[in-house]
Amino acid sequence: MAMRTLITGAAGFIGSHLVRRLLDRGDELHLLVRPETSLSRLEEVIDRVCLHRLQLGDEAALAACLADAAPHQVYHLAAETRRTAQADFAGVELTLREDLPNLIALLAALATLRHPPVAFVRAGSIAEYGTAPVPYREDQKEDPSTPYGAGLAAGTMYLRVLEGVLPFPAITARLALVFGAGQSEAFLIPALIRACLEGRPFHVTRPSDRRDLIHVDDAVDALLLLGESQPPGCNVINIATGMAPTMREVTEQVIDITGADPALVRFGNPALDTGASVLLASPDRARSLLNWSAATTLRKGLELTVAAMLRAPALT
Structure with missing residues (x-):
């Protein structure tokens, strides 16, 4: 079923694959990218989408973007995925300055829409589990070992806290290490x-x-399923091979x-x-609730x- 879809981080590795799949489905796509972002991964499809260049922290620009897009579903993929180990507080500061504020700003803006989206899918990572026992399961306590993992885990927890006040369902897809063309x-x-x-x-x-390790096609398959129908009462799901x-x-x-x-x-x-x-993450929940497994x-x-x-x- 074709829908109006908003994707943040659409010019990235996973985002660009998701864009093509949604275009094949016939969706009207609104892509939110930073002003300085390269569009090299989207060159051959850029004339088929509506591009919004803005910072998520720009409240007025974000409001205008959402009013124009009026999205049925939102995929939030905008987060830095390649960070070198920092001996000081640089990695923590980057998370606090960008990733978490951007997530909260987007949720707050979506919540004010007259017609909020029917689905909000956020890309997380199994790095959120860190040194927790493997295979990682969604109901176990996270133990992140890097600022990257800790920042993503904090975003997941904020989504849980806000679950009762958001006028739309939101879920974090904790992705295994994704690889494939365009990385x-x-x-x-x-x-x-x-x-x-x-x-x-x-x-x-x-x-x-x-x-x-999960191939990007399988990761996108799972993201599409979550956008179409989010499992009731489920706010975190592993997308992994096991x-x-x-x-x-x-x-x-x-x-x-x-x-x-x-x-x-x-x-x-x-x-x-x-x-x-x-x-290493368990894919059992995704298999049970989405009938999905890596193909x-x-x-x-x-x-x-x-x-x-x-x-x-x-x-x-």
């Missing part, structure tokens, strides 16, 4: 693939780390798919890699990503 090569998988394709050396520093291969296993598959020389890739010493971390295997997702990167220039 910045600042991330491990596309950086590794590019190095293999170009025959350059690459160092996997933490080969024993295990990560729940599997967490090691980075060594992922790297070996990339080498095999690209045909790269294995000697080009150097691994950290597993014997010294005693601090290996695991990010793309890791191998197939990597093959699709390699094929896309053979056709596309590098992304930063």
